[in-house]
Amino acid sequence: MTTAPDITAPAMAAAPGQSQTPTVLRLKLSPHGVSIDHPDPERGEALMLNALGVADRDAMDGILRQLVKASVNGGRADKVNLAFMISMVKSIRPRDSVEAMLVAQMVSVHVMAMRCAKHLAHANDLAQHDSAARALGRLARTFPAQLEALSRYRSQSEPVITVQNVSVADGGNAIVGNVTQHANVIVSDQPPASTALSAPKPARARRRRNSADAKRDAQA
Incomplete structure (x- = not known):
């Protein structure tokens, strides 16, 4: 397995008369x-590894080859589709190999859905119309499911913060027990309890009043 080059070091300044390193990955x-279209092959490979969220060249080559095959239009790889797919992957910013595979599937599903939409718009008979409509419907339902899966996976990897000794101002509600904050949601392991003193029960108050009235009657 080939490790990724270091991309944390700043890029070297271009020599006079040379163009700056392009930021668009193609x-x-x-x-x-x-191959990666970049004037500096090593730098281009590092940028592509970072864009795909993978750690080595083997994973990068595999994802890129799969995207190339998914971009095929009319029996040949489509450069426009491929450039779009690479740009979308980069904008979603996968953070590891799992996210890289899922994001590659997402952009591929989107491209295929748009292809089915094109076939649906140019359908010549009812059979072609129904076939394209069914395929488009399945792909359209798949994409939000993939997006939800990516969101769940990312939320699981977020740090969990436990807060104790929570102070509450007057009129507020205290949360008794540990409080866990995860994905911008605070969940308590016990139900909230009011900070104000609980008022005496009505039955207990009535018994106290009756006892006081009985003492006054006896003294009279």
């Missing part, structure tokens, strides 16, 4: 395979 397609 792929170069050839009969021999796919």
